Amino acid sequence: MSNQQRQKQDKPTKTNVWGFALQLGFFAGFIWGGVKGLMYFINLTVIVPGYLAEPFFKTHFLKSQPGYYVGWLFFILFSILAALLYTLLFRKLKGPAPGLLYGIFWWAVIFIAAGPMLGITKRISALPVNTIISEFCLYLLWGLFIGYTTAVEYTDERKREPQKALQ
DSSP states (O other): OOHHHHHHHHSOOOOOHHHHHHHHHHHHHHHHHHHHHHHHHTTSOSSOTTGGGTTTSOHHHHTSHHHHHHHHHHHHHHHHHHHHHHHHHHTTOOSSHHHHHHHHHHHHIIIIIHHHHHTSSOOGGGSOHHHHHHHHHHHHHHHHHHHHHHHHHHHOOTTTHHHHHTO
């Protein structure tokens, strides 16, 4: 192995923040948006899967098959924005706790603060208990997915250790 090749190997790889956040947000929205749809169809929640599209589409449409896919798309877009925000602001935080708190934050924004004001959700006092618990758990896991994936990508030193061990 030439000296130049060895120097290229020794450089730690840097993850593209934007590309990583876009990919993470897409998969967070795809996976947890699908779980959201499943939760609705097995009656764990009364919030339609397209609730984030509520200001732009009528509830009747969001309860249809095409509306379900539009809602899933909105959840993916929301997740991409949330992952971009998390990656830009909190990518150096370690462990699962920051991601859990991030999920709780977004649950509170959507179900307590902005959601009822924008007509996206009903007031929390008007929702059934099983809906509140189910949605809280969904956002908890969604935030954990975003936060912990980011923490592993940006704070895990194990991927750099094998390069040091070769020397």
